[in-house]
Amino acid sequence: DAGVIQSPRHEVTEMGQEVTLRCKPISGHNSLFWYRQTMMRGLELLIYFNNNVPIDDSGMPEDRFSAKMPNASFSTLKIQPSEPRDSAVYFCASSLNGVSGNTIYFGEGSWLTVV
C-alpha cells in the first residue's frame, strides 16, 4: 500500500521564482496536513484540510504561500515569490478523520533550497 507521496523530493530554486510542492495522500484518507520543518522553528503546521476543505490556515506564514486541494487525492503548496528564508523541508501528511483515534502518516518531505 503506497504511503503519502510528495514531489519533488529536492528542489533548488532562485529567489523570486515560483515553487509548487505536490502531495498525494493515502487513498481513503480525508485529512491532509502541510508541515514545514526548519532548524530554528522545528515542525510547524502550515495548513490542514478535511474533506478537501481548508480548516485552519493560521500557520501559513504570509500571502506568498497558498495551498489547494482540488480533490481527495491531490494537494499543492505554492510559494510565489520564493525567498531564501523559505528554505526548509516541507512535509505532507494524511489521516482518516483527523487525529481522533487515527494515525497521521507523513511523506518523506520536499527539501527546498532557495538561493
Add this chain to the structure above:
Amino acid sequence: AQSVTQPDIHITVSEGASLELRCNYSYGATPYLFWYVQSPGQGLQLLLKYFSGDTLVQGIKGFEAEFKRSQSSFNLRKPSVHWSDAAEYFCAVGAAGTASKLTFGTGTRLQVTL
C-alpha cells in the same frame, strides 16, 4: 490551545544503556499522544500512540511510553539502546474531533556512542 514540551534538546547514551526521553503536554481534555522518529534526511515514522485504555503503550523497535495524566507526561523509554536508534524524536499531541491537528514538540536528538 494544545502544546508539547520536550525539555531535552540533545541526549547521548551508550549502546546497551537504557533510554528515557521526556515529553510534557498541555491540553484541557484527554489528549491523543504520539511519538515519532526521524532519521537524518528522512520523513517521520510513527513509533507509538496513545488514545485511551492501558497507559503503558508498546511501539515498534522495542520502544514503549507511559501516559501519566497527573504529571501531564508521556515519556518514551527503551531498555537497551542500539546504535541504529540515533535519530531525532518528536512527541506530539492531538485534539479530539474529526478535523483536528497535531502539535509537535521541538524534538530531542539522540546520539548513541559505541
